[in-house]
Amino acid sequence: MTESKVVLHFPPHLVDKPLIYKLSRDFDLEFNILKASVTPQEEGILVLELKGDDDNFQHAIAYLKENGVDVQALTQDINLNYELCIHCGLCVPICPVSALVKDGETDEVKFVKEKCIACELCGKVCPYNAIEVSLNA
Ligand code: SF4
Ligand code: SF4
Numbered sequence: 001m002t003e004s005k006v007v008l009h010f011p012p013h014l015v016d017k018p019l020i021y022k023l024s025r026d027f028d029l030e031f032n033i034l035k036a037s038v039t040p041q042e043e044g045i046l047v048l049e050l051k052g053d054d055d056n057f058q059h060a061i062a063y064l065k066e067n068g069v070d071v072q073a074l075t076q077d078i079n080l081n082y083e084l085c086i087h088c089g090l091c092v093p094i095c096p097v098s099a100l101v102k103d104g105e106t107d108e109v110k111f112v113k114e115k116c117i118a119c120e121l122c123g124k125v126c127p128y129n130a131i132e133v134s135l136n137a
Helices: 019-025 054-066 121-125
Strands: 002-010 030-038 044-052 070-073 076-080 100-102 109-111 131-135
Touching (some): 002 054, 044 054, 076 109
Antiparallel strands (some): 002 070, 076 131
């Protein structure tokens, strides 16, 4: 039995395809959608809890990858290094789940860790390397 949390990135042309439904129908996996979102670039992001037979699990992940879905284990931990951040706000509209927000009063960017799905999109736009990624144990 395998039980794992995964982050799936769907390119825009796959967003409305029933790939997740097939995980249950064809691979007999139980799934629980923890978070779902579409980025401004119309990439779909799903965070799923998946559970099922080991072989079925591996076949399902292979199936998703063959169909162009990027699959990432949810083992990363994201942090905002406030020593490096200059609160420029570039990362705020990039975050698909509003885990980076600009405080209207102080004009500072805050990181809401509980919302973060570790997609790493913010790290790609931060010019000051203030977004730090580490692996969970
Ligand atoms: S892009 Fe980087 S420096 Fe700018 S607000 Fe976000 S974390 Fe801070
Ligand atoms: S990694 Fe960055 S962009 Fe992705 S959810 Fe977390 S804070 Fe938002």
